[in-house]
Every structure is written in C-alpha cells, then in structure tokens.
Amino acid sequence: MVMKQQPDQSSSLQDIWGFSCFLETLCKDGFYHEVTTTTKPVGPTVTYHDKEYINFASINVLNTHQEPDVMKHFLQAAKQYGLVTGGSRVTQGVSSAHKEMEEELTRITGKERSISFASGLLANIGFINAMTCKFDFSSTCGINNSDAVFVLDRDCHWSLWKAASHLEFGKQLFPFRHNDPKHLEILLKRLSKTHKKIVVVFESIYSADGSIAPMKELLDACEKYGAISYVDNANGFMFYGPEQRLFSEEFKQMNRATFVMVSFSKAVGMEGGAISGPKDMITMFELLSGTSLFTAAIQPPTASTITYILHKLEKHPEIMDQYLERSLKLRQVLEEKHFRLNDTPSYIISVIIGNDKKAVKVYEACLENNIMVGMFRYPAVKPGHALIRIMMNAGQTDEQLQCLIAFLEKMKDTYKF
Ligand SMILES: Cc1ncc(COP(=O)(O)O)c(C=O)c1O
Known part of the structure; x- marks a missing residue:
C-alpha cells in the first residue's frame, strides 16, 4: 500500500528544515x-x-562508451559475469573481472596493489577513513591511526574535504595554498617536529580551473619531511604522462607518490574509482575504508569493460x-x-x-x-x-x-x- 503524503504536512515539515525557503531563494537568484x-x-x-x-x-x-566494440564487449561481459556481485567485497567477494582490472591498474600505475570502489568519490572518502581509523577486533588485534595529520591542497575535491571533516582543523587538518609547494614545506617543517604520521593530499589536475600541480616540488617536500603522499589523478588518468604530451615531466613524478587515486568516469568513460599503493595498506582498505566493506562494488560488466578500454587506450x-x-x-x-x-x-x-x-x-x-x-x-x-x-x-x-x-x-x- 502506498501512503499518500498530505501536501500541507509535507510543506510545513520542509519549512521547519528550511529546504523550501532555500530552494525558493536559489531559484530566484539563478x-x-x-x-x-x-x-x-x-x-x-x-x-x-x-x-x-x-x-x-x-x-x-573521449566518448569510448559509445564505440561499437566497447558496447559489444560490455554485453558479452554482462553474460559472462552477470550484472552484479551481489554484495560488498568482503562479504560477497568480487568477480575475476574486478581482479583483472585492478591488476591492470597496478601495472599502469607501477604500484604494488590496487583496490577499486564503486566511484572515485568513494575511493577518496574510503582513503581518509582508513588512514584515520581506530579500531579493535580484540585485545591483541587492532589499529590506531587517530594521531594522523592531514595536509590538503585548499582546492581539493569536495570528497576529500568532506572525508576529512571529522578531523580538528588546525590540529589534525591543515590546508596549504593551492599548488604552493613553499607553503606546504612551511607546514611540513613544523608538523614533522611533533607528528610521525603525516598525509599530504593533492590533485594532479583540478577540475574547475584545469590547473596542474607542481608535482615534483610537492613530492620533494613530502619526501624531505617523511610524509605520505596521495595524488588524486581523477582528471589526469590516461590523458597525461607520456613523453610526447604536455606536462609529461609533472605526471612522471607520480611514480614517487605513495598512493595514486583514479576515476574511471573521465578518460576511461565508464564509472568507478580506485587507489593504487603499498600492498598491505591497500589490502587493509578492504576492511578499514568503510566505502568497500559497507557498499557494493563496481558492476562486473563495467569492471571488465574498464580493462578493455584501458588496453584499447594503451594500444592507441x-x-x-x-x-x-x-x-x-x-x-x-x-x-x-x-x-x-x-x-x-x-x-x-x-x-x-x-x-x-x-x-x-x-x-x-x-x-x-x-x-x-x-x-x-x-x-x-x-x-x-x-x-x-x-x-x-x-x-x-x-x-x-x-x-x-x-x-x-x-x-x-x-x-x-
Ligand atoms: C578531482 C576529483 N576527484 C574525484 C572525483 C570523483 O570521481 P567519480 O566521478 O569517479 O566519483 C572527481 C569528479 O568530479 C574529481 O574531479
């Protein structure tokens, strides 16, 4: 049975919460x-x-998703793997299509291991969750990273800032001026005197203004002060890096980053995201990110088609x-x-x-x-x-x-x- 919403009750409820008034003003102001x-x-x-x-x-x-060979591959993969994994990675497992995709990504990024998520946004949120978690399975088995501090480029994506919002600003969470390695260095110099676990987060290319991070200088600062680096390469993945392209010097530096995050919704043209990095940390993201344990994975035909497109883009x-x-x-x-x-x-x-x-x-x-x-x-x-x-x-x-x-x-x- 479908319950009918009383119109006046609905609008008065929304008024209490401010949504109707907010919507009205937003519309009026364009x-x-x-x-x-x-x-x-x-x-x-x-x-x-x-x-x-x-x-x-x-x-x-790049419009990859509309190409006939890609469509054909997707349909074949849907038949081969079915449409869904049926649950989250840890409870239900993933398909061999996921494993193959993650192995390809590991090869491309040159890191030790990769883990995929249903979106790039979930990868980012999961990363910060895992790197700040405090959790005990038993009196002898636990992890405590509540002493980690994060230093983010001020213009980082919403998902990164949102994930870090439980950290105390000025104590555990610090912004550095957009693409400014000197400012990062000042912060790291100070923080490294009192903290062992420091994570620096920035993007390779920023989606509002297309600006590109001075990766060499930012990573120099991370290495100098023993900080872990996380580069959100959502917008640059598969576009930039090779010698013949602009910014190849910058993108080559990504080899030095501890973690590289990618989105499959940009150059690859499908949906999903992933993080590549050190083996044990990536393995533990299955449990500790939350955005893997408590939600379903990329759909298997999508995972398989991502691998297909990665091969195609590499070959061409x-x-x-x-x-x-x-x-x-x-x-x-x-x-x-x-x-x-x-x-x-x-x-x-x-x-x-x-x-x-x-x-x-x-x-x-x-x-x-x-x-x-x-x-x-x-x-x-x-x-x-x-x-x-x-x-x-x-x-x-x-x-x-x-x-x-x-x-x-x-x-x-x-x-x-
Ligand atoms: C820098 C950056 N990171 C992460 C994301 C999220 O990626 P996805 O669309 O795969 O969730 C985006 C998408 O706009 C982005 O621009």
Missing part, C-alpha cells in the same frame, strides 16, 4: 536549475526531452594525442578572440566571465541555443571568478566547435566579459 533528464545516450550531443544540445558539459570526453595513444591536440586548438582560437581563459593549457577549458549573474545569463543563453556547458560560480570558485567550463568531446565536428565559438563571441559582445 543558483538552481532543475537537473536535466537525458533521453538518449550522452556523447558529442545530449538530448533532453527531445531537444538536442551540443554537449560541452560531460566529463567522459593517438586517441588521446588527437583529442588533446584538438582541444588545444580550440583553446588557441578562443585566446586569439581575446577570451579570458584559465592559465593552464590542459584539456579543461574555462572561459572566465567574472560576475556571477552574467555567468548565469550566459549559461541560460547557451541552453536556449542548444549548447550545453558547465557553469561554476561561488562557492565552487572564488567570488568574482564565475566561469563557463568547456569539455570538448572527441566526437564533436569542427562545425559544432565553430558554433560554440561564434555563440560565445556573441555573448562576449552582449555581456562584456
């Missing part, structure tokens, strides 16, 4: 747009309620080379047309609008003109630094890119940014 519902596969274009948009908002930009580095070259060209054209862009020429292109209200107007005008972009404003970015984020999709035609450029030029004239 902060909230109803989440769009897609009715066809997402790729170079995206369809919402039968209206097609050129899609510059999705993060699986030109997929990434061509994508990065085209996205760099798009950036150059925007620069020539005097748009204000983020400083780092990574594949994440941000057009800086500045004023929040203008950014909302530009975003809404893009939608009206069948162009889907990402929009970041305070608190996602610093006040006065609102931006439109363009994630070019590998399947987009030159005409579709021209359409974006022409429309943004029109917006620039109208809103003077």
